[in-house]
Amino acid sequence: MTLEIGRISDAVQSAHRDNEHLAGGTNASYIPFLASVDPSLFGIAVVTVDGQVVEAGDTGFEFAIESISKVFTMGLAMEHVGADAFHAKVGADPTGLPFNSVMALELHNDLPMSPLVNAGAMSSTSLVPAVGAEDRWRKILAIQSAFAGREIVLSDEVNASEQSTNFHNRAIAWLLYGGGAMYSDPMEACDVYTRQCSTLITAKDLAVMGATLAAGGINPLTKERVVAAATVPHMLAEMTMEGLYTASGDWAYTVGLPGKSGVGGGLIAVAPGQLAIAAFSPPLDPAGNSVRGQAAVAQVANALGLGLYRTPGA
Structure with missing residues (x-):
C-alpha cells in the first residue's frame, strides 16, 4: 500500500489540531532539566521511506532523546x-x-x-x-x-x-x-x-531515525546504509515487546506498530516499508510515555490504516 502525501499531511494536521490541548500527564521530575521544559510544546512529524517529510507544530524544538537512544x-x-x-x-x-x-x-x-x-x-x-x-x-x-x-x-x-x-x-x-x-x-x-540519553533531537530527527528503520536500515534523506537489513527486524521486534514500557502490550493492541518512547517526551512508531511517525510533548503518563504523543501517533497510524495486525476488511 502506497500512501499519498496529501493523505499523510491531512492525518498529521488533524492529529495535531485534535490533540494540541489534550490535558493530562506531567513532565518527568526526577531529572531536573526535564522538569523545566515547557509542557505546552507539541510537534508531530512523518517521514516516508522515499524521503518525504510532513510536519506540524513544534517539530524543530530540540529535546533530550532519553530512552529512545x-x-x-x-x-x-x-x-x-x-x-x-x-x-x-x-x-x-x-x-x-x-x-x-x-x-x-x-x-x-x-x-x-x-x-x-x-x-x-x-x-x-x-x-x-x-x-x-x-x-x-x-x-x-x-x-x-x-x-x-x-x-x-x-x-x-x-x-x-x-x-x-x-x-x-x-x-x-x-x-x-x-x-x-x-x-x-x-x-x-x-x-x-x-x-x-542526553543528546538533543527534534521530532523531525526522530521521524527520520524511524524512517531509516522503515526503509530497512537506509536513511531516506542521506541514502546511506546505517545498519544491515537483517538487523532491522530484530530491532523492531524488541520495540514491539518493550518500546513503551509497561504500556507496550496496550500499544500493540490499539496501534499495532513497533514504537519507542522517552521520558523527554519523544515517541516514535515505525510502519515497515512505508514511514515513521514521531511526536514530541513533555507531559508523561505514569508509565513514562508522552500523553499527547501517544494520542497523536495513534491517531495518525489509525487514520492511515498502518497497524501491522490489520487484515482485509478490518
Whole structure:
C-alpha cells in the first residue's frame, strides 16, 4: 500500500489540531532539566521511506532523546556481536515492571530481559566494542547521527542533570556485573549510557531515525546504509515487546506498530516499508510515555490504516 502525501499531511494536521490541548500527564521530575521544559510544546512529524517529510507544530524544538537512544545503541551492538548472540546476552522479553526496576533483575538472577529497559540498555552499551569510554561514546554518538542524517550533539546541561541523579542506574550496573551481563567496566557503561540519553533531537530527527528503520536500515534523506537489513527486524521486534514500557502490550493492541518512547517526551512508531511517525510533548503518563504523543501517533497510524495486525476488511 502506497500512501499519498496529501493523505499523510491531512492525518498529521488533524492529529495535531485534535490533540494540541489534550490535558493530562506531567513532565518527568526526577531529572531536573526535564522538569523545566515547557509542557505546552507539541510537534508531530512523518517521514516516508522515499524521503518525504510532513510536519506540524513544534517539530524543530530540540529535546533530550532519553530512552529512545536505547534503540540505536541496541542496533549498533547487534551489528557487532550478531543478532543471535545479542538475544542470548540481553534478551527480548518484557519485564512487566517499570523501566528502572531492580526487582526485574532480582527475579532473573541479575540478568537483563530487554535492551529497552535501563538494565538491558546498559548491557547493550557495554557490548559495543571499544577501547575505553570515549571510543565507546564516539561510536554511539555516530550511530545516532547516522540514523538522524545530521550531526547529533550532547547537551552538557542535560548530561550534568542526568549524571547527578543516576545513582539508581549505577546500582543496576553493579547488579548486571554480578550476574555476568556487563561486558565492560560497569561504571564506564553507566556513564556512557547516561551520555547517550542526553543528546538533543527534534521530532523531525526522530521521524527520520524511524524512517531509516522503515526503509530497512537506509536513511531516506542521506541514502546511506546505517545498519544491515537483517538487523532491522530484530530491532523492531524488541520495540514491539518493550518500546513503551509497561504500556507496550496496550500499544500493540490499539496501534499495532513497533514504537519507542522517552521520558523527554519523544515517541516514535515505525510502519515497515512505508514511514515513521514521531511526536514530541513533555507531559508523561505514569508509565513514562508522552500523553499527547501517544494520542497523536495513534491517531495518525489509525487514520492511515498502518497497524501491522490489520487484515482485509478490518
